[in-house]
Amino acid sequence: MSEFHKFVVDGSPDIELEELAIHLGLHETEAEELERRFFDTPDGRLHAMGATLEVRNPVEYPMMRSLVWMRGGQVLASGRVDASFAPGFAETLPAGPAFDRLREVIEMRRLLPVVEVRSRLSVAAYLDSEEKTNARVMIDLPTLPDGRPLPAVLEVRSVRGYESETDRLLAHLDARDGFDATDLSTADFARSMLGAPPFVPSKFSVHVEVSASSAEVWVTVMRELHNAMIANFAGTVDDVDSEYLHDFRVAVRRTRSVLQEGRDVLDAGAREHFRAGFKWLGDITTPTRDADVHLLDYPHMLAALSPQYAAALAPLGELLLDRQRACQAQLATDLRSAQRAQLGAEWAEFLAGDGPWAGRSTDAADADRPAREVVASRIARAHSRLVRDGRSIDAQSPPVALHDLRKDAKRLRYLLECFGSLFPAEVLAVAVRPLKSLQDVLGEFQDTEVQAHALADFGRQLDDAGSSTETILAMGGAIEQLSVRSARARREFASRFSNFDGASVNDAYDLLTNASKKQRRKKKR
Template structure:
């Protein structure tokens, strides 16, 4: 059973959601090199921490690579293969995870032409309903040595590969030789030293990030990026939007795996996108962007249900852990509350899983990428960014001031406070967008909006927690459970009202009024 990342404050959803079996994931840190047929591996015993080099091992590997017909996975640097031979035969899914790094997930060999459901699900944001089929075949004769440290610890593995690869349906194959250096327990200093030794011996940095990329070559089409006038408002807005769209797509598999904070980060990227489309209506034509708002809200709500329950569970877990007086039945009642929240969170994850498989979701991702590739520019798009963006920030801050002023006369002050928090968050995101252009004043606006957002958020979070505890109290089955819920309610009420009392002080500190 694959175990999802879990810590003291995070939910282990692997068992509860009965995911398909996937072996433990692995962070692969490696570099690839092209090597001539007469290349000789240099002596590597002098590298940092390397005491000895193991004897050679030889493996015959045969791998079938799977992708959509238009190679969407390859376009994002993702490889999905079924490989026979070697010590790790099976299905391998590799996704970029940083410089020289890929996150690898594995599954048993299973059926030759059927991608394991769990791995197929993890590339849903890229495939978007398109069938995954074999696109290339690679055969490799591999010779490996291991770099050993103290007590025989394997620091790195060096693979010398003679590769033959062909695109599905092609009669001829390409052949080449490449060297891979993969860290095992060694550090990046070793990787850097190995790089220097191999290049000095005649190896050259790999011409492609993967064997598959080399075979497919120009058949892979990268995501289009709009051409805008340098220094224009459109350039600044689209740079920011493009980063958010990338965060949504790359965050999808992490959210499905319930990685720590993954749902939160994906939700924030969705919110930033929504806010940007609202704030930048003078740069992007709202006739095209406004229809995206309800779709983005739908996705944010699906992510928000999971995130809100996650926050509540962690919040109450911390509260209960701090109540030293809980013993016996009361302690059991506290565990019962957390168990119910865990169950609710697990159910929310299942609903999120379902939402992320809907055609509606695929259509939204297509629309967002299309927006970045072919933006519907409005009248102010061509203006210099250092002229247009400060105007945008002025408008956004005036909205914050107006929302704050409305609290005093509001029929429902709590709703007005919540609205002010949302407006402050939108202003914060606008300032984040403008910061590379506007500089220190935008940076200060980010800080001010964040303070407003947080002080209102402290009150709002407490209100939500109290509402949940009030509902739970109606279902309390024992005096001990009612007692625990009452104690928690008192703690939340005190903290919520304390945050509310700090609102005016915080506003005066920020505005000087």
């Protein structure tokens, strides 16, 4: 693999870089004045992988606008775009395998403009005696659109197989004052200078002190979850993409779960009050999430059908879109309501220990106990229940048994995710991996069942609306596909559960929960 190095150039970058080019005999291959507009997903997926996506508009040739995806100094995909082009969802990207890889990265997320800069960008080749390029040197002299200068950046990417030939160049840069190694991109510098808001991470992480009391840890976790709700609120109301609502709902569900597990840790009155409040908040988001899931699954549904059936399903696509819009409009209204605002304000006060919750004494017995001890007992209970219920499921068990087991699994997972930092990471990994795998198959079973029922309902609506026989037949085909997936998930369940209920995984749970030998023997029976 080729090597990549990046430097910030201090002092007078123009002069420094010119001297460098002469000294090293760099051969300039391109030089352009560009207007650059950078894009990323709301959770900064491209930033996280060290990549950038930008629309480049050459100042002298504005018609030669292009979309460029880069990482490590290498163009991963590029293509000409017209003046009206603005990246959005995956389908807005140019066709082809290179942009297919970008589609895989962004998934269902929307690309949003992040920052704009103006750059004098030049690329030079570091040649050997055969005039073969051994490394590419990119020099970026950027400014903000208002003319404020940004740090000049110099990038060196050795060509694969010529890494050692680049050493002389790198040694020279290392020895020279004013060239400081950096991991930041021009877009990062611009975001920083403009004070742009941080990306909204989808992955939840919270660090809690092992020695802290349960009450402290519970509040810390709930604060982080509240931050996640706040971070995803506006995107959910504005329907920027479906993942904002997804992440908002996950934060609400985790909050409900943490409240549920907070018996004897939190004030009983507050706990009941907020459990009801967050149940309401979760419930108002459910119809829109269901509608989002139907829409997200629609292209996969079409892909699994014959072209004839897929074409006949167009009225379903329109119905799903109308439904999503209607649900989203209602959700936006509900989220802007006084009831939601009051819940948010009360929750913030509770977490801050202010307002009606200030000074409220708690008689909760576990509040002052070490959090690790309390959480371990909660995990032990949730794990035992999941194992007990899972072992009772066989091929004849009704679907509801698997649906209930899914809830058991979710409860355990939330405990491990929200309070995971209290436990050794390596043991946690052994405990979570098979649980996640079990949840995937339980989720697939539940989702396909729910979707099949919903599709049957949509089919009746389309029939009543006078849709063609082909459409109704195609709906039947789609429901059949879901049945096949559901049956596959059902078959897969036994092996996934058996893996979860294996000796090494049970040992990991015993380690997490400090189970005694006696308890372990009992569990094995």
